[in-house]
Amino acid sequence: MATHKAKANPTKAFFVRMLTRDISLDDCILDLVDNSIDAAWKLSGARPTALQSDSSLKDYKIDITISEDTFSVSDNCGGISFDDAAKYAFTFGRRDEQARGDYSVGVYGIGMKRAVFKLGRQIRISSTYRVDNYLQGFFVPIDVKRWLEAGDEAWDFEIEDVLPEDEPGVSILVTDLLDEVKEKFSDPTYERRLRRMLARDYMIPLMRGLQINVNSEPVSGWKLELRQNENFAPMRTKYEDERVNVEIVAGMGSPPPDDREPDEEKGLDISGWYVLCNGRIVLAADTTALTGWGASLPRWHKQYSGFVGVVFFSSENPELLPMTTTKRSVDVSSRVYQRALARMHEPARAWINYTNARKQNIETVKELEKQVVTKEVSEVIPRAELKVPEVARPATRERMANVNYSVPLNRMKALAAGFGNSRMSYREVGLESFDYAYQELADEDS
Ligand SMILES: Nc1ncnc2c1ncn2[C@@H]1O[C@H](COP(=O)(O)OP(=O)(O)O)[C@@H](O)[C@H]1O
Ligand SMILES: [Mg+2]
Known part of the structure; x- marks a missing residue:
């Protein structure tokens, strides 16, 4: 029987369109930074396995420049070797034989290609890498238009030799930016937004000494701090689950609000959950069902x-x-995540209960919340549970009645004299006469 074949090879144009469709420009830029950071961890021998603050990445640097017509990112994190470039790095999708692991965040083997296609049409990826004791260099130029026009049979990119830079590292330059990218980069607020995103999403590597510059200005990492005193102490716990290390820290970042100002007036609120994977923030200040709020909480x-x-x-x-x-988010279907979620609910519940009780006795709790010291999350001491004070409900006060009446002045004075003190205040005369009548007519004990 004759067999026929239906052509099923993807077209390049499809690839470029599909790859870049559902990801934002920002996330593409972060993908490039992720690659540099993956390389930095690898080269330094340090691992993003715990919330800690040290200087193990202090020798590594990532420089990002953005302007109306250029984007570039370059690092000194070890570079891509010629072999890796030829075999894996430029392949769309990870090859099965490519080594995995080393606590990276790259999984699918797509980030770099997707990012450069999202950015522009002239791309140059250069690498300087170490071979034994000397440095070598190559670059891969990609002219997207020409590559597309070359037809769907020829997918490979050329690798060209070039003199090495002073240090091993990767440098990516994109020009002929896409219109939407140009527009974004020429927005005067964009640089600030990018900087803020980097500061937050890479607070772990920054905490460990990595340097990131945007247009030559260093990014300083976010600090997440928790407050403690004799009444409050954050929880911190660690366990392993299906070959994933999980560490949870939770506590009071700031005292709860007590005024009645409307929600819109609060500034940037850092409250909520931060979820990190191999040192990379995937969810920040989350207060949605992803972290249980409005679901099991x-x-x-x-x-x-x-x-x-x-x-x-x-x-x-x-x-x-x-x-x-x-x-850019957690995979809620993950069992590791589901089990972590159950543990995350414990401190969240303790906090919910505390803020409920707090409402009843606001003056007392404000005292309890004073004299706190702040500790960076990496410095929090292990503790099974979030410690919050037991807030007693205020003693229920008796309901009172107010009396207010007028009597002729001379009769008031006569009654004061009758009580033995003609200079008694009217109020005292009133109370005395109430007690007098009460004893006579109402008090069962007497
Ligand atoms: N800045 C870099 N430094 C060192 N190696 C890099 C760098 N950028 C990319 N690579 C190499 O290129 C490969 C492909 O990158 P990418 O397309 O982002 O996929 P992934 O990160 O999922 O592997 C990486 O696995 C890494 O080996
Ligand atoms: Mg990657």
């Missing part, structure tokens, strides 16, 4: 503000981590 509202929690997942094999392909 009550819906988040302003009363809970001040709660800060961090969940840190790390694994040698990034495929095991509960993150989505864009690294």
